[in-house]
Amino acid sequence: MTATIIDGKAIAARMRDETRAEAQALTDAGWAPRLISISVGDVAAAELYVRNQQKSAEAAGVAFEARNYAETISLEQLQGVIAGLNADPRVNGIIIQRPLPAHIPVKALQKAVHPLKDVEGMHPSSIGNIVYNDLTLGPCTAVAAVEILKTLPLKMEGLDVCVIGHSEIVGKPIAFLMMGLGATVTVCHHMTRQVAVHSRAADAVFVAVGKPGLVNGAMLKPGAALIDIGINRVNDSEGRGKTVGDADFDSCAQVAGWITPVPGGVGPVTVAILMKNAVLATRMQLEHYRAAFAAAV
Amino acid sequence: MTATIIDGKAIAARMRDETRAEAQALTDAGWAPRLISISVGDVAAAELYVRNQQKSAEAAGVAFEARNYAETISLEQLQGVIAGLNADPRVNGIIIQRPLPAHIPVKALQKAVHPLKDVEGMHPSSIGNIVYNDLTLGPCTAVAAVEILKTLPLKMEGLDVCVIGHSEIVGKPIAFLMMGLGATVTVCHHMTRQVAVHSRAADAVFVAVGKPGLVNGAMLKPGAALIDIGINRVNDSEGRGKTVGDADFDSCAQVAGWITPVPGGVGPVTVAILMKNAVLATRMQLEHYRAAFAAAV
The missing domain is CATH 3.40.50.720 (NAD(P)-binding Rossmann-like Domain)
Structure with a gap:
């Protein structure tokens, strides 16, 4: 064998250390990063992913809440849930677990997530920003x-x-x-x-x-x-x-x-990037908030 | 010489015929397509482009209005102008002529154009939709x-x-x-x-x-x-x-x-695509309007 085997876990661990420091700084500023995971219906297929994300979030100092909705929920109801999370200042990132039931098109949900809370980097404008070389939240x-x-x-x-x-x-x-x-x-x-x-x-x-x-x-x-x-x-x-x-x-x-x-x-590096996106999203929301309240109206 | 020379003018003329038919159908439905061109400061550099667009618009049955703003206008003022055009039902597409003065970053203006009126296909979400293979308004x-x-x-x-x-x-x-x-x-x-x-x-x-x-x-x-x-x-x-x-x-x-x-x-094909985008944008706005008013609230 000639190849050097790349150690993804070690790279992820280094990233997580940086993320934890940034998460602490944000928490000190009153902006403790918090992720919401949304899954629909039978969660067995996604369960391992969600558990890994939860563990990784804890290690990075990011709060993580997994929500599961019934298989019978409609697309419109889920879009309403996401609209509520977009408007909630205590939520900094939204993760949409796949697979989804056939009646819920994943793109319609991804588009519903506010670009500043799009920690998975799936919104068309997040993707478009890669083309423009303005990478903020990229697909993990x-x-x-x-x-x-x-x-x-x-x-x-x-x-x-x-x-x-x-x-x-x-x-x-x-x-x-x-x-x-x-x-x-x-x-x-x-x-x-x-x-x-x-x-x-x-x-x-x-x-x-x-x-x-x-x-x-x-x-x-x-x-x-x-x-x-x-x-x-x-x-x-x-x-x-x-x-x-x-x-x-x-x-x-x-x-x-x-x-x-x-x-x-x-x-493992993918999960570490998700947490890095979570703190980056929180930082962007903090700056967006400060800019909005920078001046008396 | 071995190569066949491709006749861009002939391709453009065929496209324009299709566009004119669609523009007429939209006009008959009360949605006559209309473009606004925005240029800032000395227009000499962009003048030829604007004149070509104007001629092409007339040939395609698309109304075209060229507006020129003083070199001294601020970015915020221009964003306000665009917000007004976004909200105006009589405007179906907005074209931002380049070059712009140094104090006006072109991307900030492109992002201000509503994606449904982005006939140049420059908004990050228009670009992102190409990646997603959902082409609606593409860069001309x-x-x-x-x-x-x-x-x-x-x-x-x-x-x-x-x-x-x-x-x-x-x-x-x-x-x-x-x-x-x-x-x-x-x-x-x-x-x-x-x-x-x-x-x-x-x-x-x-x-x-x-x-x-x-x-x-x-x-x-x-x-x-x-x-x-x-x-x-x-x-x-x-x-x-x-x-x-x-x-x-x-x-x-x-x-x-x-x-x-x-x-x-x-x-010539690029200008023909701009007009094709103009009627496509108008069609999308018509559908967006009908969907919004489909039911009594």
Whole structure:
């Protein structure tokens, strides 16, 4: 094996220390950061995520409240709930847990969250601000993947980057963020004729598709960085379930210079970015409040 | 010469015919589309643009009013003007002419335009909607360049596309529009190590940098489509001023399969898209109004 395995947990722990200091400073100023998590219906699928977020919030000094609504709630009722949270000064961030029931389109809820409380970075104007290189609250997974790459001793300007997967909340935002750092970015997806042509030429490869084994060592340039964002449940040869990414880890680790493991790579950093967004959102709300009350009317 | 020269004026004329029919239908419904153009200070630089827009609006059956404000107006005053236009039901679209004086940041004005009246497609949420593949009002130049490519007998899915230039309002939106059509897109810019490596591999090349001669025939794959978005004033060998694009037209036309001329390529289509956006914006405002008044309260 040639690749250095990137320690996502260590990167997340460093971020959380910074976040905790900022959360304390905000609390001292009367703005204790507080997140509300909204889930709808059967929570089993999201439960692990929510518990991880709760633990991470506690570690970062961010208050966290998980709310679950009945499967029968309507879209309009949920939009009303969110409007109430937008208007509530004690709420600094709103997280919408997926999956949602079929009658609740996730985008309609994301658009209902006030951009200053959009800690998941999913509102169209949050995404648009990435295009404008005005990053405030970015989509957590994409930001986490890019932050991991930035810890490596690679010059981002002029770096040839291949992003495999062009989802709205991961692949495309990664592409924008890397462009903003000066990289030359190619985005591949299921309609790309030969992914390997592009990935083999890249100094860094991001993969976020959700297909185990999609990227193998033959598709990488020797020494490249591989950031694996996939999270897939598979059975091993003895029928035991395990979690793997989109890369064939063993063959990729023979060729890559750096590789993120799954689990323990992008996952923990994503949760750390969510908490970083929570304190950033709180800071922005504080400034928005102060600006609004700066002068007598 | 091998390349077919793409006739932007003919494409624009076809679009304008469709727009005029839609403008007439809206007028018949009591919603005659109307644009307001805002310029500040010395208008000489923008005058030609404004006059072209005015002519194009008349041809499309869209009312057009050019307003000029004194150089001394403040940002807050202009934001107030825009707030007034947002609230005025007789105004369906707002165009902010550039350049603006140094004390007026263009983004602050673009953000002030209501997204439903953002006929230039510059608001962060308009840009974010491109990422989400929910195109409503897109940035005119980027949409024009992509619409031109779509007139060619090329299959967009899996097409290898190189975008040279990563500006917020042209290069990046083109990249995301092409991704939405299924193309594999690489975005190059001034930090890219070897643009030719990427452009030479592409089936279609968009160039939007503002440097005459940036792309030459040796940088193209034989038969590729070249969409030239640059507009540059240069002097010819006899010292006469002329307008050229970013491509070295003669050498590119020897290699490309299709090429847009400058002038007469992307430019006229861009103005046609602005008018198309104007009727689309009016249609959206009509629907928004009807939805708001659909029920007695």
